[in-house]
Amino acid sequence: MAVRLTLWYALLSTILIAVAGAALYWILAEQLRAADSQILISKIHAIHTAMRNSTDHFSELLHEIQMESNTIRGVYIWVSRSQEGIIARGRSDNPLLDSNKPFDRKPKAFEPQQWHWKVKKHEHFQVMAQRFAGQPASIIYVAIRTSESEHFLAFYRYALALSIILALFIAILAGYLIARRGLRPVHQLASLVDELSASQLHRRIAGDNWPSELATLAENFDRLLERLEDSFARISRFSADIAHELRTPIHILRGEGELALSRNRSIPEYQACIASAMDEYERLSRMVDALLFLARAEQDHNALDKQQLDIHQEMASLCSFYQAMADEQDVTLNNDAQGSITANSDLLRRAVSNLLSNALRHTPAGGSIRIYCEQSREQVQLIVSDTGSGIADADLDRVFDRFYSADAARMRRGQGTGLGLAIVQSIVHLHGGKIRLKSVAGKGTTAILSFPIISKDNNDDNII
Structure with a gap:
């Protein structure tokens, strides 16, 4: 991760520096060229004015050309006509005209045109020419030496490339150090986690020192x-x-x-x-x-086959099974459940069967057990209520624990395993519901099984 962060950081830094340097280079080059172009335009205008005012065989024109050529170092001016050729030049030595490859470009229109001209390897010129109408038409050429500017721009390019390479190495080194330092808490967290074992689950790693x-x-x-x-x-x-x-x-x-x-x-x-x-x-x-x-039941990947069930019919089957036991114990068993529920029939019966078995075991003669329903927009509550001995408050929070029994003597006599309510809770959880108990010692216990209402569109999906 540190290496990847370093590479991305270095790449981004290099790209930003390169883009910024290229933008500055382009601005600088354009400013230099614009300044030279402004000088050339001003020279052309001055020579053109002198040409219009010249009356004595171009003597004034020649004087003006020589004066304009000498005001700025590296400026060369000449005027030509199509039939007479060059009629005036500012200096006797003109590298553009006297080289092995003399300047031969001509403007095609009456607007100024520019060219970049190279005489030798390191001798560069920016040339501007403009055609003026007359009898005959004249062309004014003005050139300015740009070798110094080109050398300066070349040095700038070299310095920019060197800066980018240097910035890349610095970004790699600094980025790696920063990434290592930034990821140090991650390594510390990994070390702490690696030290944990089954005997150290009581340890905690959260604190104020973490980023x-x-x-x-x-x-x-x-x-x-x-x-x-x-x-x-x-x-x-x-x-x-x-x-x-x-x-x-x-x-x-x-x-x-x-x-x-x-x-x-x-x-x-x-x-x-x-x-x-x-x-x-x-x-x-x-x-x-x-x-x-x-x-x-604790394996979430097992599918649960749910169906739309008639609650009264399901509870009636259970009540008929436990009716003989209830009659023997002189306990009244009432099935007042109405409505429908989406559940697995076998599991629902097993859950309620465990509740009825517990209720019959703890309800004295003359007592009663009632099964009924309450329904809202979101859930169906299946309620099993008895008038038995109830559950003490100290035991109410633990009755769903496996093998827990408030009456160990009863369980020892073979009347239970301590797993009945744990099974009921698992069945309800499998259906996405909840179970809760309300009990008063000596007055009875009420078990409330809450099942979510599943729409018909989703009834085909068997989900635990």
Whole structure:
């Protein structure tokens, strides 16, 4: 990056210097040529005036030509006619007329014309001529030596080229040093990031010392570290919870097996041991199934098959399944849900089934469970409310954590794995919705599942 910045900086600097130098060179050359042209025009006008006033065989004209030629060094003047040739010249030595290649240009109109004429390699002239009507017509030639100006412009070109080359080298050196110094915070940031590891996710790199361009990057990276730290902490807790939950049934199975093998037992005792083991196997199976579902639910690339569902019909199927259990526990189960929802039928039923199972488990005899809906322009809320024992405020924020249970004794008796509400939350998140709980200890709990309303135009897109 430093090399690329240096090259671009040097290239831009060189182009700017070259353009500025070329512009100044062009202005200078034009000013010199304009000044010479003004001198030539003034000389032509003076000679033309003398020609009109001349009456004695051009003696006054010759005197005027000689005087005008001597006023400025390097000026040569001569007058010619088509039949007589040169009738007057300002100086006896005229390099334009006396060279091996004498000046032979003639103006074609009565307007002044200019030429650049080179006699020798380093001897340059600017020549202006104008034809004047008369009997016969005359042509006035005025030339001025421009060798000094040409030498000056050549030196200027040489100095400009040398300056551009020198500026290029300076721009490369200075640009590289500036780029290295400017990118030093980037290298420092890269070094800090390279030092981070899983055990150092608590470190933060944002501070007041970073340039404004990197301050936002440092803050975003700190937020990334916070998310990673939280994810690692949840994974660590999840791993520890899994190990704890799996260790208990394995110890029970191992203890019962060792106890059964410690001495000969009767068939009923072996059957009781196998029945107890089957209960633990069933609990392990449910736990593994739940963990597999949660693992798949967290993979965002999985497509979700959503359909337009009749909420009352879906809830009626669930209520018919749990009606026998509700009757056994003397709990009233009411399905007041109406409307439609865009969701996956199997997942929706599983989420509500977990809520109903929890509600039945914590609602005493004589209580009730109600399922109903509330709808707005943006979302559909599916609500499951019970009159059970409720959830304490201290536990309300943690009930969605995996393996968390406010009543460990119930879970230990095989009435749960601590993953039901975590599964419900994952299902709702898969649909792009949210879940929240409202509970009062001793009065009941209300679970509110909010699902976004999807238009029919977008219903064909299966998006997680």
